[in-house]
Amino acid sequence: MVKEATGIVLKSISYSESSLISRIYTKEFGKISVMARGAKKAKGGKAGMLEPMNIVELQINLNESRDLQILREISIIQNLSHIRSNIQKLAVGLVMVEILDKTTQANDQSEILYRLIQKSLITLDHNSNNHLTLLLFYHLQFSKYSGFNPIQDQCHQCNDLLTEANLHSQNGYLYCKNCNYNDGIYLSNDNLSLLKLLSSTHINDLQSIEINSKTVQVLEKYLIQFMVFHLQGMHNIKSLNFLNEVAFA
Ligand SMILES: [Zn+2]
Structure with missing residues (x-):
């Protein structure tokens, strides 16, 4: 199910050549882990938005029976x-x-x-x-x-x-x-x-x-x-x- 959330990026780690796995503390679901495919690509990559402390808005494919959710969209709400x-x-x-x-x-x-x-x-x-x-x-x-x-x-x-x-x-x-x-x-x-x-x-x-x-x-x-x-x-x-x-x- 596609869900929207607001959250604070806690930590991001590399996964494969181009992806990141990030932990995000969301207002709606608490702490979740998301897979950001292609985040490290030079063109259109979202790695910069997944830096710790960033306050972000997310769109995720949420499957509550899984530990890892799929990140669809992300944007920064507040520039720190x-x-x-x-x-x-x-x-x-x-x-x-x-x-x-x-x-x-x-x-x-x-x-x-x-x-x-x-x-x-x-x-x-x-x-x-x-x-x-x-x-x-x-x-x-x-x-x-x-x-x-x-x-x-x-x-x-x-x-x-x-x-x-x-x-x-x-x-x-x-x-x-x-x-x-x-x-x-x-x-x-x-x-x-x-x-x-x-x-x-x-x-x-x-x-x-x-x-x-x-x-x-x-x-x-x-x-x-x-x-x-x-x-x-x-x-x-x-x-x-x-x-x-x-x-x-
Ligand atoms: Zn005493």
């Missing part, structure tokens, strides 16, 4: 040229799509995750600064929508309100100082407040939040570790190495 011309933005965008790719199952549709990735990429493209704050926002929302909220008000053990906390290195929950699991990442009172602020701010208003680079690094590390504990597929996000090189070196 600013992301591709700024190495830090590029790294942030690649981390966003790789997390979505690695932690979601095929055909598991989620309109809320779709809206998050689309809005995050468009905001990353438009905004002139604050890429890393946007990434923290993305991690927070992504984890929440996936069922695990990184913001925890109370100690996992004694239920006291947290004024500062350590991430337990065995179970991925926050503990107070008295409960003494001080072997994991430490979050100060300011760190905890910033996480709450980020979580309650609209994506369009993130530019008003200023976080120094050291704090960004702590929060990034915490959110990634938290997700590694709670979301399957998070342990091997390769683009994080690239991000560390261009943003935190």
